[in-house]
Amino acid sequence: MDIFVQQLINGLVLGSVYALVALGYTMVYGILELINFAHGEVTMIGAMVALSVISALVGSGVELPGVVIALLGLLAAIPACMALGFTIERLAYRPLRNAPRLAPLITAIGVSIVLQNLAMLIWGRQYISFPPILPQGRHQLLGASITDVQIVILITSVVLMLGLTILVKRTRLGRAMRATAQSPQLAGLMGVNANTVISLTFVMGSALAAVAGVMVSAYYGLAHYYMGFLLGLKAFSAAVLGGIGNLAGAMLGGLLLGVIESLGAGYIGDFTGGFLGSNYQDVFAFFVLILVLVFRPSGLLGERVGERA
Amino acid sequence: MSELIQLEQISKHFGGIHALKKVSLQVHEGEILGLIGPNGAGKTTLFNILTGLYTPSSGNIEFKHCSMLGMKPHQVLKQGIARTFQNIRLFANMTALENVMVGRHARTRAGVIGAVLRNAATRTEEAAIGARAHELLEWVGIASHAHRLAKHLSYGDQRRLEIARALATDPQVLALDEPAAGMNPAERDILKQLIRRMRDQLGLTVLVIEHDVKLIMSLCERIAVLDFGELIAQGTPDEVRRDPRVIAAYLGGGAK
Incomplete structure (x- = not known):
């Protein structure tokens, strides 16, 4: 029972990070019907930028509380990722707006490779560790333990998800986004500038990715130029699980995937008699992806939509 | 003239x-x-x-x-200059009210900063957009369907919704x-009166x-x-x- 609760907590924490990244995938897909495979790399760049700032601050020996330093790193990572997301859309996707669908998809993979290599050149191939500046408190909860970092991750994610939901449901910008997603041409006729809306979608998704990247590197205490690849694929699986293009779906998919992964890793040893260990954790995300694609391609909350006329 | x-x-x-x-x-x-x-x-x-x-x-x-x-x-x-379409073109998965609110887009300003901060000016504008949209739905006679999705409205109501959305742009x-x-x-009669009213009352x-x-x-x-x-x-x-x-x-x- 203790293990179950513990894995559930770990899963929810991990899942809330997946959910933040998945939102970026699903927002872009909702408007452009494009899988932005470079989104995972944006997360990685966010983590890297934050770590650079944090390491520099720690190295310079300024007398600041660890939390403030981490926050400064985050505050550097968010605008950096927003600018990156904006630039990617502008340079790589906008020129292909009217090209066959496969072209931007392949470009997205290209952008992802470019960003990985760029990060490798800047930050090197080695793992970069997150300086131990954050409080290491642990709390007991239903026989399991939860750390301060985990609590912060959960709360931040929930606040961001709620904020995004309100923005999309209740504001003029959100209406413009939904209108553009349904019919870019018609939205244009109503005076909605599709280019602005698309840019803002990338910028918002990238800001969420930056937060996710910083949180995940703080959680594992590590960052690496390749970390965006797996994180991106899992978040993409989460978006598909929830129903791609659907915001609530991405959140649900992310949380579910985190929990499935975590529980799977916790119990796989018992089920296979020790034949498979928790290092098989990553298998579950893709196993779920395959099951969803076979049995419910439109995802849990997605509805079957016809081709756009 | x-x-x-x-x-x-x-x-x-x-x-x-x-x-x-x-x-x-x-x-x-x-x-x-x-x-x-x-x-x-x-x-x-x-x-x-x-x-x-x-x-x-x-x-x-x-x-x-x-x-x-x-x-x-x-x-x-x-x-x-606003228009409606021969083949109805609404945002099918948005409510009637939201469709009209999108029509207000060209006449309103709040941007991303307002959307994130939800400051007083933004909230006032949102409220004004909502109120105006309600008024227009009432004006074309489908206020009771304000919160239904556009795709669930009857054909005649969809046409009237398109008119309300066009009116929202202050044409x-x-x-x-x-x-x-x-x-x-019967619907044609109502439409005829609506068109006359738009000319006579809205100029x-x-x-x-x-x-x-x-x-x-x-x-x-x-x-x-x-x-x-x-x-x-x-x-x-x-x-x-x-x-x-x-x-x-x-x-x-x-x-x-």
């Missing part, structure tokens, strides 16, 4: 097909002008040119004595493309494309008739009704 829109020698061809041939037409402020003609006569093409969806191959359009050539649809909308000119299509006689200039000649004759002060891309007649309903070229176009001119 002063001239609001002036079309001069408008031609439009798609490859070898001449959809419009040198059409010149004036629209006067505050009138209800009907545009009729057999299928494929170029009526919708004319609307598309007027609203900036198409650029004419040659000719000029002036709105309030300023040329509108090369304007994008949303710029035309901002100038004050001076409203171009209605077959607003009565698919409506039963709109209304352009109507319609196949229902009886409706057009009883509604419009002036009628323009297109046939094979040419403007073959214009005038009061009585003048048009008696025009031999109009009769020939509708009854088949070849059979002499």
Whole structure:
């Protein structure tokens, strides 16, 4: 029972990070019907930028509380990722707006490779560790333990998800986004500038990715130029699980995937008699992806939509 | 009555097909002008040119004595010309109210910063947009359906919703493309009164494309008739009704 609760907590924490990244995938897909495979790399760049700032601050020996330093790193990572997301859309996707669908998809993979290599050149191939500046408190909860970092991750994610939901449901910008997603041409006729809306979608998704990247590197205490690849694929699986293009779906998919992964890793040893260990954790995300694609391609909350006329 | 829109020698061809041939037409402020003609006569093409969806191959359009050539649809909308579509085009998965609120987009400002911060100015504007949208739904008579998705409304209500959305852009000119299509006689009557009210109470200039000649004759002060891309007649309903070229176009001119 203790293990179950513990894995559930770990899963929810991990899942809330997946959910933040998945939102970026699903927002872009909702408007452009494009899988932005470079989104995972944006997360990685966010983590890297934050770590650079944090390491520099720690190295310079300024007398600041660890939390403030981490926050400064985050505050550097968010605008950096927003600018990156904006630039990617502008340079790589906008020129292909009217090209066959496969072209931007392949470009997205290209952008992802470019960003990985760029990060490798800047930050090197080695793992970069997150300086131990954050409080290491642990709390007991239903026989399991939860750390301060985990609590912060959960709360931040929930606040961001709620904020995004309100923005999309209740504001003029959100209406413009939904209108553009349904019919870019018609939205244009109503005076909605599709280019602005698309840019803002990338910028918002990238800001969420930056937060996710910083949180995940703080959680594992590590960052690496390749970390965006797996994180991106899992978040993409989460978006598909929830129903791609659907915001609530991405959140649900992310949380579910985190929990499935975590529980799977916790119990796989018992089920296979020790034949498979928790290092098989990553298998579950893709196993779920395959099951969803076979049995419910439109995802849990997605509805079957016809081709756009 | 002063001239609001002036079309001069408008031609439009798609490859070898001449959809419009040198059409010149004036629209006067505050009138209800009907545009009729057999299928494929170029009526919708004319609307598309007027609203900036198409650029004419040659000719000029002036709105309030300023040329509108090369304007994008949303710029035309901002100038004050709104339209509805022959095949209804709503945001199907948004509520009726939200559809009208999107129509307010061109006349409101709040941007991303307002959306994130939700400051007082943004909230006031949001409230104003919502209130205006409600008012317009009431005005066209579908306020009770405000929170239903557009795709779940009846056909006639969808058409009225399109009108409400067009009105939300604060137009001076409203171009209605077959607003009565698919409506039963009772709905047509309501629509006729609605169009009259828009002119009388809101001071709109209304352009109507319609196949229902009886409706057009009883509604419009002036009628323009297109046939094979040419403007073959214009005038009061009585003048048009008696025009031999109009009769020939509708009854088949070849059979002499």
